[in-house]
Amino acid sequence: MLKLVIANKLYSSWSLRPWALLKAFEIPFEEVTIPLRRPDSRERLMEYSPSGKVPVLVDDDVFVWESMAIVETIAERYPDRAIWPRDxxxxxxxxxxxxxxxxxxxxxxxxxxxxxxxxxxxxxxxxxxxxxxxxxxxxxxxxxxxxxxxxxxxxxxxxxxxxxxxxxxxxxxxxxxxxxxxxxxxxxxxxxxxxxxxWRTAAFSEEWRIPDYAVGHTLIESYV
Known part of the structure; x- marks a missing residue:
């Protein structure tokens, strides 16, 4: 089974992209979440990603980082799905x-x-x-x-x-x-x-928060 390494769902835009793609096409995968800005975040990320960033797609002994590379890998692995338009x-x-x-x-x-x-x-x-x-x-x-x-x-x-x-x-x-x-x-x-x-429902239930995220912006309403 594919494994997708992501960060906090509240904040990680790059993680959302391949995660949503896999979900939308009902492709099974294991999810590994490494929250951002924690003492062990960098060390844990380096276990999967030479760039030290998420997302990372793990397919057996193949590690794919960078979202566009992940998308293309999924499209190649599942040619029966219209990952890209057929036309x-x-x-x-x-x-x-x-x-x-x-x-x-x-x-x-x-x-x-x-x-x-x-x-x-x-x-x-x-x-x-x-x-x-x-x-x-x-x-x-x-x-x-x-x-x-x-x-x-x-x-x-x-x-x-x-x-x-x-x-x-x-x-x-x-x-x-x-x-x-x-x-x-x-x-x-x-x-x-x-x-x-x-994704959003899971994000709201996460226990990890980054209090200074989006610092400098005027808060209107908080959902979490």
Whole structure:
């Protein structure tokens, strides 16, 4: 059985991506959680990851770190599942936007760290932050309009691209980011996905907390 090494569900956006993908496609796996910012966190992480970071997919004696590499490994291991869209043009587009997610949007990452356990006031929308938001909304709109068909996800059915952007959905929600009507509809679809509902429920029951996480943001409401 596959093993997925992750960090705290409340905060770990990168852990959420492959976890949600595996759950959405009903691929069985063992979960190993190593909470962040604890005295033994680094030592435990180095048992699985040469980068000292999560997530890590363990397949027997093969260790795969970096989310996009994990996604591609899952797609190769389960070719019968539509991890990527079946249509070649849609698949190329999905890979492109997923890699853009993997490497970009630093302003949004820094201004709106993932935190499922609270609601914060919207941060100042600097030019760089607004540019990130606009670009993400354009990506979602283009994917939906070109390839979404009658389905509710970016390419109709749930794919790796949706999993890659799921943490962005939570960031928009947590910080009350103003978005377009179509963006809000996609967000509602993603937030209601059974995989995310399961993740969030488990996150709320975690015993690990990082009190200074999202420090500097104005707290509106706490859920945990």
């Amino acid at each position: 070649a043009k849609a698949r190329a587009h999905a890979r492109a936007i997923s890699n853009e997610m993997h490497s970009g949007f630093q302003a949004l990452r820094q201004a709106c760290p993932m935190h499922l356990g609270a609601r914060f006031a919207t941060p100042v929308l600097t030019d760089s932050l607004q540019a990130n938001i606009d670009r993400i909304e354009d990506i979602w709109s283009e994917a939906r309009n070109r390839f979404g068909g009658n389905g509710p996800y970016l390419y109709g059915a749930f794919t790796a691209a949706d999993a890659m952007y799921l943490p962005i959905v939570t960031r928009f929600e947590t910080y009350g980011v103003p978005v377009r009507e179509a963006t809000r509809a996609y967000m509602d679809t993603m937030l209601a996905h059974p995989a995310f509902v399961e």
